[in-house]
Amino acid sequence: MTEPPAGLEDELTFPLAWGTSTVRDFPAWRRAARAVVEERLLVDRQEGTPYAPEYGPGLRGDDGVTREVVTLSLTRHERVRGVLLSPHGPGPFPAVLLLHDHGSRFDIGKEKLVRPWYDETRLESASAWARRCYGGRFVGDELARRGCVVLCLDAPGWGDRGPLAYAEQQALACHYFHLGSSLAGLMAREDVRAAGFLAGLDRVDARRVAALGFSMGGFRAWQTAALSDDVAAAASVCWMTGLKEMLVPGGNALRGQSAYYMLHPGLARHLDIPDVASIAAPRPMLFLHGALDPLFTAEGVRVAHDRLRAVWRSCGAEERLRLTTWPDTGHVFTERMQDEVFAWLESVL
Incomplete structure (x- = not known):
């Protein structure tokens, strides 16, 4: 037996959507829905944990960007290494929390999005990944050249925090569950803390902080916007669907392994995936989808987009929500798609 009884799926009515x-006041609904999500993370907020940042030597580039390695405490258990890019000048600048993808490629994390000037041994892998998924462009470097402070950190298991082997994902998630915790919950909490750190920097305009990611990074972007008031806008590329439409035979969500980074136990008893993203309303949000993306069914994307559109419309903020399907792309974040996102970020920040 590899599947649960069909009746379990039929019982998913998402009563908190x-x-x-029964909550009819939207701000009150947001608080109630966020509280339910946070409870399912199984990881506390880490509010009393100092970030205690340590900066490595900076590199002042000829392209108008200063690059730094930064190490900070996102939780009380571990120090996390990341990269911080800043435009030259006094600021304060708009900022982007850049969230890397999954891709079953663990030797690089932050290096998928920021050229690793600090480690030539990773440059070949990073450049190959940029060509595969990002049109050959390092998204973080491009954003910084366009005037944004950029923070990008390794998620648990990637880069300096790994690398995991593919089959170790499930073992790691299982270990967390045995400890009464959650791998997905840890990643969610860390992303929220990272947003808070970025918004608190003197060089950053705290009113103009966005989250951006592709694939699993797209999931992380809208999830962070839902859980953090430090995020003023979010852009998610190639990660949005209805839950029931995602649970198809052979789909990634049912294989274990990678799914555990995005699985919060019991949450589906209350909220569908677009319902969680809707906690971010009425803030500006952009969702890009490739019509040829094999990981998300067209019906799942349609269901999610309809749900999101209804929520923003009910808030009188439909113009703040952009839902775009690129007819000729799959599961990638091409330069043309990036240019759309960059222009949108400039308009909302």
């Missing part, structure tokens, strides 16, 4: 919930 906006419009279904």
Whole structure:
């Protein structure tokens, strides 16, 4: 037996969804829905943990960007190494929390999005990944050249925090569950803390902080916007669907392994995936989808987009939500797609 009884899926009615919930005041609904999500993370907020940042030597580039390695405490258990890019000048600047993808490629994390000037041994892998998924462009470097402070950190298991082997994902998630914790919850909490750190920097305009990611990074972007008031806008590329439409035979969500980074136990008893993203309303949000993306069914994307559109419309903020499907792309974040996102970020920040 590899599948649970069909009746379990039929019982998913998402009773806490906006419009279904008995809570009719939207700010009150946001608080209630966020509280339910946070409870399912199984990881506390880490609010009393100092970031205690340590900076490595900076590199002042000829392209108008200063690059730094930064190490900080996102939780009380571990120090995390990341990269911080800043435009030359006094600021304060808009900022982007850049969230890397999964891709079953663990030797690089932050290096998928920021050229690793500090480690030539990773440059070949990073450049190959940029060509595969990002049109050959390092998204973080491009954002910084366009005037944004950029923070990018390794998620648990990637880069300096790994590398994991593919089959070790499930073992790691299982270990966390045995300890009464959660791998997905840890990643969510760390991303929220990273947003808070970025917003608190003197060089950053705290009113103009966005989250951006592709694939699993796209999931992380809208999730961070839902859970953090430090994020003013978010852009998610190639990660949005309805839950039931995602649970198809052979789909990644049912294989274990990678799915555990995005699996919060019991949450589906209350909220569908777009319902969680809707906690970010009425802030500006952009969702890009490739019509040829094999990981998300067209029906799942349609269901999610319809749900998101209804929520922003009910808030009188439909113009703040952009839902775009690129007809000729799959699971990638091409230069043309990036240019759309960059222009959108400039308009909302």
